[in-house]
Amino acid sequence: MKLFNKILFFLLLAVGTFNKAQDPPSPPGGGGGVGPGSPASPIDMYVYILAVAAILLMCYYHYKTRKNIV
Numbered sequence: 001m002k003l004f005n006k007i008l009f010f011l012l013l014a015v016g017t018f019n020k021a022q023d024p025p026s027p028p029g030g031g032g033g034v035g036p037g038s039p040a041s042p043i044d045m046y047v048y049i050l051a052v053a054a055i056l057l058m059c060y061y062h063y064k065t066r067k068n069i070v
Helices: 002-020 042-069
Strands: none
Touching: none
16 A cells, blocks of 8 residues: 555656646747857856855755764
8 A cells, every 4th residue: 555655646746747847938039049049047147156055055964963963
């Protein structure tokens, strides 16, 4: 029964993910791929900031849990 529940949960998760997926936006101006176009997504500008924040959070969590273990 546990295996059935896991398989059912995975299938529902996969169907929900594919159901909510969106097509990428078309480039502005209707050019159709000629020229520089626009960035793939607005998060591209913040990738480096988000990476640094993630590394800092990982270090913080590591040092916090290491104190509790020792």
